[in-house]
Amino acid sequence: MDLSLLFVGTGGSVPSARRGLPAAFVRRGGDRLLFDCGEGTQRQLVRSIGLVDVDCVFITHFHADHWLGLPGMLRSFALRERRAPLSVYGPRGLRELMRAVRFIYGRLPYELSIVELSPAESVPREGYAVTAIPVRHRRGAAFGYALVEDTRPGHLDPELAQQLGVSPGPDFGRLQRGESVSGVRPEQVMGPARAGRKLVISGDTAPCEALEVAAHEADLLVHEATFAEEERERARQTEHSTARQAGELARRAQVRMLALTHISTRYAGPELREQARAVFAHTEAPRDFDAVELPLPERGPPLFVRWPGRQPREASAPPAPAAEARSGTAARSGTAARSGTAARSAAAARSGVEGAAPR
Numbered sequence: 011m012d013l014s015l016l017f018v019g020t021g022g023s024v025p026s027a028r029r030g031l032p033a034a035f036v037r038r039g040g041d042r043l044l045f046d047c048g049e050g051t052q053r054q055l056v057r058s059i060g061l062v063d064v065d066c067v068f069i070t071h072f073h074a075d076h077w078l079g080l081p082g083m084l085r086s087f088a089l090r091e092r093r094a095p096l097s098v099y100g101p102r103g104l105r106e107l108m109r110a111v112r113f114i115y116g117r118l119p120y121e122l123s124i125v126e127l128s129p130a131e132s133v134p135r136e137g138y139a140v141t142a143i144p145v146r147h148r149r150g151a152a153f154g155y156a157l158v159e160d161t162r163p164g165h166l167d168p169e170l171a172q173q174l175g176v177s178p179g180p181d182f183g184r185l186q187r188g189e190s191v192s193g194v195r196p197e198q199v200m201g202p203a204r205a206g207r208k209l210v211i212s213g214d215t216a217p218c219e220a221l222e223v224a225a226h227e228a229d230l231l232v233h234e235a236t237f238a239e240e241e242r243e244r245a246r247q248t249e250h251s252t253a254r255q256a257g258e259l260a261r262r263a264q265v266r267m268l269a270l271t272h273i274s275t276r277y278a279g280p281e282l283r284e285q286a287r288a289v290f291a292h293t294e295a296p297r298d299f300d301a302v303e304l305p306l307p308e309r310g311p312p313l314f315v316r317w318p319g320r321q322p323r324e325a326s327a328p329p330a331p332a333a334e335a336r337s338g339t340a341a342r343s344g345t346a347a348r349s350g351t352a353a354r355s356a357a358a359a360r361s362g363v364e365g366a367a368p369r
């Protein structure tokens with residue numbers, strides 16, 4: 011069963027040229043889940059995988075950067091005559107919010123369920139569950155989410171089963187489903203149950219113990235890193251985390267991979283990744299449309315996949331003037347050269363880091 015996460019928007023608070031507002035798209039088999047739906051999420055999806063018919067949307071909290079794209083997306087689904095039901099989950103207050111924006115999406119040709127979750131409440135799904143984790147943001151009315159797969163049966167030893175008189179075929183299936191076959195019990199021929207995969211998304215939060223517990227040995231932790239370590243006090247005041255704090259939490263939780271999101275426009279990304287890597291090596295700083303594939307643990311570690319649609323900035327750019335190269339803006343000047351106008355070059359320079367992040 012495939013499990014993957016696409017970073018639809020990796021920015022925080024305000025979008026930049028490089029980063030859209032928070033949204034993460036999770037695909038598990040045929041299930042399609044969206045976590046947060048910032049303004050512009052529809053367009054981000056169209057630019058990457060297309061505007062897929064998601065089954066569920068999980069909203070972490072009601073700061074505008076996390077949900078403003080939802081009413082428009084509901085409307086778009088209606089315009090193309092969607093019929094499949096859609097569920098939206100979030101903290102208490104979700105109903106009131108959806109009532110307030112109802113006039114935007116209007117009457118829908120599909121069933122829309124709006125479900126307010128209590129802290130620690132789980133949404134059971136086929137083969138897994140999504141649990142709301144109360145995090146430290148917005149006076150407690152904010153969630154992270156943990157997607158946890160059901161435990162899998164242990165590995166069946168075919169040789170041992172045959173020695174005990176069970177023939178390969180349907181009887182193996184019965185053993186794997188927990189039934190005894192001609193006096194042979196499943197536990198005689200099967201190894202211990204195996205844990206399913208776990209994927210945890212922090213939403214916005216200061217470093218949070220409940221999240222750390224939920225993320226214990228997760229295959230992937232997507233954690234916000236709004237600030238660099240130099241802004242630690244600001245992070246504390248605004249109930250956000252620094253990249254290093256995200257790394258420390260990932261290390262304590264012993265996750266297999268940490269991905270940093272909710273990146274403030276003042277950062278390019280790699281500098282935050284390095285701050286987190288100083289304490290937790292398996293850290294990535296995805297850009298929009300990068301993805302993580304999560305194979306079953308016995309098939310290998312999580313795989314970070316760069317979006318193939320992105321051209322390396324340096325590849326087709328003419329050589330940068332020496333002065334600019336020395337000032338460390340080679341990538342920016344390359345962008346400007348391709349755009350071909352001095353005005354855009356100036357705009358790119360003004361926009362600061364978003365215009366210039368070399369990988």
Ligand SMILES: [Zn+2]
Nearest residue numbers: 022023075214
């Ligand atoms: Zn936010």
Ligand SMILES: [Zn+2]
Nearest residue numbers: 071073147214
């Ligand atoms: Zn927030």
